[in-house]
Amino acid sequence: MEVQSFIANENKLKKLYYICSEDNYLREEFKQKFIDKFVDEEIKDFNLSFVQPGEDYLKRLKSAVQTPPLGSEKRFVISHLEAADSFDKKEAEKFIALLENLAESTSLLILSPEPLDKRKKLYLRIKKQGSYHEFKAPKYSNLDKWIVSRFREYNKKIDKRSIKVLENMFSNKLEILAAEIEKIVTRFPDKEKISYYDIKDLISRERFxxxxxxxxxxxxxxxxxxxxxxxxxxxxxxxxxxxxxxxxxxxxxxxxxxxxxxxxxxxxxxxxxxxxxxxxxxxxxxxxxxxxxxxxxxxxxxxxxxxxxxxxxxxxxxxxxxxxxxxxxxxxxxx
Structure with a gap:
């Protein structure tokens, strides 16, 4: 399932979302679409917090999720986490306890590049408490469709040869591909269909x-x-x-x-x-x-x-x- 479809079908907000993807673009896409759907603009300043990994991570996360909402029924906390499976036993127990004791007024979104070990207690607790989902960057024909859809968002078409050139140079690194596509459509604002000859010189500069x-x-x-x-x-x-x-x-x-x-x-x-x-x-x-x-x-x-x-x-x-x-x-x- 794509990020957009997942968010569109998520009509009832959960207390916990644990989202994994090694692709930074997909993690950022989920975060922004989550905010757009669930976090009203007028409450962002006081009821939306971000917690980054680093020193005293669990202490800072605990403080964020235990802070009550101000002038709203909900408080949202979004956290980037490198790898929860790297916690030692004591840290893992603290993390599980934190997730199990989330207030009804709090919704926590955790974004990680690393999937969890599905045999471990942490994964089972997260599944019980909320939603766990892994998103993978598309490959092969699905990547073709992704590139076509990105051009379509700009009301552009692209030929098959150009699609293959983009895939060969940047594989399925969606963040780089999205940047390249935006650059291409910006360079040719009046062209409805982009050809290989339009892009062959344009996409090579950043390689250096x-x-x-x-x-x-x-x-x-x-x-x-x-x-x-x-x-x-x-x-x-x-x-x-x-x-x-x-x-x-x-x-x-x-x-x-x-x-x-x-x-x-x-x-x-x-x-x-x-x-x-x-x-x-x-x-x-x-x-x-x-x-x-x-x-x-x-x-x-x-x-x-x-x-x-x-x-x-x-x-x-x-x-x-x-x-x-x-x-x-x-x-x-x-x-």
Whole structure:
């Protein structure tokens, strides 16, 4: 089932939703559609909270879900969680107790890239308390349909050869694909049908941006060097890097820094951390060095800012994306 269909059929709000998808785009899509359907605009400021993973996670989550709603019957808490199965026995028991004692006035949405072990107590408790669902990025013919539907949202058609080119370059990484599709339709506003010859040069530019360039950019943010960070940003944009692609790359690196910083409390060995988070030791080593420039709270705030902007970019909320990206960076530096 697709995210859109799931939300459309969810007519009675539950106290707990545990949503898993390794695809960040699908997790963000679920979060935004959940908010759009269930969280009234007038109560967002006081009754919608976000809890990011990191230090004292369970303590912060418990505080959020136990806070009563203000001027409303419901309070909503949305939390990103890397892997609940990585809790030790004591933490797992606390987490289960927290979920079992949710107030009727609270609705908790947990978003995780990792599915739960269905043999364990945590999964069984979640199924009993609320809704557990896994969403997978589409493949093969379903991915073809997804790409076609994305173009259709912009009132565009695309030929089969172009679909295959997009799939070959970006596989089923939906966040990157969505950014590429938006770039294509923006470049050809008056064309009803997009052809291979329209896109072949346009989609190749971002392939040249390196992780090192992103890391250097993050260094400038961490060192609070606003002028140099904005200059670096402009240089990347001048190379033809699409703002939404850059935002996606930044989100990926911030998530890596958060993971590495969390595990660095227990070990400074990059190989051990890499094994924990299923990453190659080299980028983990680099992230371990860069994570010292940020507190966990700063990283959480920056990531939330980026994810919100990412959604606004996709929905066309920001007409001038370059300027919007500059404002996001300035805000991140000032945290």
């Amino acid at each position: 941006i390196e992780d090192e360039e992103i890391f250097a950019f993050l260094d400038l943010i961490g060192e609070k060097k606003t002028d140099k960070a904005l200059l670096s940003l402009k240089e990347m944009l001048n190379k033809g890097v699409y703002p939404l692609y850059l935002l996606t790359m930044l989100a990926n690196q911030i998530e890596l820094l958060m993971q590495v910083k969390f595990y660095s409390q227990f070990t400074k060995n990059n190989k051990e951390i890499a094994k924990k988070i299923n990453k190659h030791p080299y980028p983990v080593k680099k992230a371990l060095q860069r994570s010292r420039n940020f507190t966990q709270l700063e990283l959480e705030k920056i990531l939330e800012e980026i994810l919100t902007a990412n959604y606004h970019f996709l929905t066309g909320y920001y007409p001038d994306q370059n300027t919007a990206l500059e404002m996001i960076i300035i805000k991140a530096i000032n945290y």
